[in-house]
Amino acid sequence: MDERTAFLKEITEAFGPPGLEDDVAAILRRRTEEFCQIGRDNIGSFIATKKGTSAEPKIMVAGHMDEVAFMVTDVESNGFVRLRPLGGWWPHVLLGQRVRVRTRKGEFLGIVGSKPPHDLKAEERKQVLDWPDIFVDLGVGEGFDVLEATGVRRGDFAVPHAPFETLANPNQHVVKAWDNRVGCALAVDLLRELKDAEHPNTVYGVATVQEEIGLRGAATSAEQVMPDIAFAIDVGLARDTPGYKGAEKAQEKLGAGAAILLLEGHVVSHPRLVRFVLKVAEEEQIPHHVTSIEGGGTDAARFQITGRGIPSMAICVPSRYIHSHSSLVDRRDYEATLKLLTAVVKRLDARTVAEIRG
Ligand SMILES: [Zn+2]
Secondary structure (H helix, E strand, O other): OOHHHHHHHHHHOOOOOOOOHHHHHHHHHHHHHHOOOOEEEOOOEEEEEEOOOOOOOEEEEEEOOOOOOOEEEEEEEOOOOOEEOOOOOOOHHHOOOOOEEOOOHHHHHHHHOOHHHHHHHHHHOOOOHHHOOOEEEEOEEEEEHHHHHHHHOOOOEEOOOOEEOOOOOEEEEEEEEEEHHHHHHHHHHHHHOOOOOOOEEEEEEEEEOOOOOOHHHHHHHHHHHHOOOEEEEEEEEEOOOOOOHHHHHOOOOOOOOOOEEEEEEEEEEEEHHHHHHHHHHHHHHOOOEEEEOOOOOOOHHHHHOOOOOOOEEEHHHHHHHEOOOOEEEHHHHHHHHHHHHHHHHHHHHHHHHHHHHH
């Protein structure tokens, strides 16, 4: 396994529910502390600063560290555990999957229980279970005190258990939490690309906390950095699978390069910034496509309304099956996005930023 693959494996497998992202921050710190100044905001967002030939303009490039996860809300006397979602889950994707529950006594494997079809009534088969009906089994059994052994209690966090693996297609890696460890990895790999290069600005490689429950670290980290331009790096939605209308012709597909987000929810990406990024992508011949997301959005939505406003947009890596145990990213899209970010940052001098800000 090459060095970058090992890094991507480590960072996607790391335990990082909204509110408890310290393990991810420690990995990012290790990768940048030799040549960056490291800081945090008051709720834990990671901020690595790399000064170029000028203190200004200030360019912020941010992924979010948290992943969709769970909190234990109830522990029954027989040892079964109930969860509440942290972030958007479709319970459909959970049954029969494994989770890792972290307690004061360590980390424990659990199974999201499911009924065998033999015992399902006709109407049950057609339903998606709701949270009160979902439970986790940490090894409940006669003669074994699961509560004593694991120490599980209300307030403990759990994340999907899903090891990093490569498919028959050697470019495709499957694992939990590409959303959005891919953005964190790109933010720090960008800093590494700039390590021995000239750039006419100061770059803030940021990894925010609590994006999945309301873009919370985006607010606090942008307030702390107060950049002139901000980029959110996140996963894009690949729409190239059965179930999407026109999937065969979709622009948003694995292997299509960096996804440039024009519109998310009600947020319009800064048009002059978008135009600039598209120009760089075309001139440098970096694979890319444009896209939009109707439901939900990225940290860019919050960056945009920080202070008196920060020109912002999101640049994404297309991904299939996000918010499940098995999200998929194409390695070539990672490389294309890294190349694009590096080229963009190298060109963002004071004059260019002034032109974009208008
Ligand atoms: Zn997400």
